[in-house]
Amino acid sequence: MSNERKKWDASWAKQNDILFHARQELTNARAANATLSQEKAAAEAISVKALQAKADALKALGEAKEAGARASKALEEAAEKESRASKALEEANAERIRLGKVVESLQAEVQAREVAVTDLTARVTAAEKRADAAAEAKDALVSSFDQLEADREWLRTHGIARIVEAIMNAPETASGLDLVKERARDAGFKAGYNRCIGHINVLSADGYTDQASGFRDVDTEGRLKAAVTSFYDTPLACVGELDDCLEVADYVDRLRMLYPDVEEEEPAGGAGGDAGTSGTK
Helix, strand or coil, X not given: CHHHHHHHHHHHHHHHHHXXXXXXXXXXXXXXXXXXXXXXXXXXXXXXXXXXXXXXXXXXXHHHHHHHHHHHHHHXXXXXXXXXXXXXXXXHHHHHHHHXXXXXXXXXXXXXXXXXXXXXXXXXXXXXXXXXXXHHHHHHHHHHHHHHHHHHHHHHHHHHHHHHHHHHCCHHHHHHHHHHHHHHHHHHHHHHHHHHHHHHHHHCCCCCCXXXXXXXXXXXXXXXXXXXXXXXXXXXHHHHHHHHHHCCXXXXXXXXXXXXXXXXXXHHCCHHHHCCCCCCC
């Protein structure tokens, strides 16, 4: 019985450890979900700024093109004016070169911004995927935690009582107790008989003995101790079935099948009405 109690204590310790780790994983998943939400919001803000910068760059590019057109017009006017032709041509060429560099610089910046926007979009997509995965993991953990709570409640309200009932109503328990009671009656009878003879011999000189006793030369105390030892050492079939259930991962489901609730037994033909008769004393 002490070994069975140790197994139960180990089983409860394992159950509490599973519940602790499930709660810890749920807490970690919630923290990860909050962090991913913050990263998503920051990425969206950066994306908005990048799009605005792209619009500004495109506007500057249009302005630069307009400036180039004006420079070309000035070049044509300078060509018509011989007195300022050389100076105007040099200034126009210099302005065109400068504007060309500005345009190239702006184009490079726009391309860099486009790459940055593409990278941010990819990061946002990855963050959304991580958030979805975290949400799925959270749901799985919540579902697992709820199942553990339901299993624990079933064990507390039904399972333990049904296991104890099965042990108490086991045929081995009933036969063992019957043998112990029989051996105890025999030992008590012999002890009482001998004590009675002793009292009679105090009052009588006839010298009564236990010759007429049916338990003369019978070690009734030894037989009683042997019966008690046999009662505690006899393995129970129901305990073996319980050990088989506890060795698998879904042991609560196996226990539910092995020890169904009373309301689940009755519709099967009233079999539950005779469930406790095997151990009646």
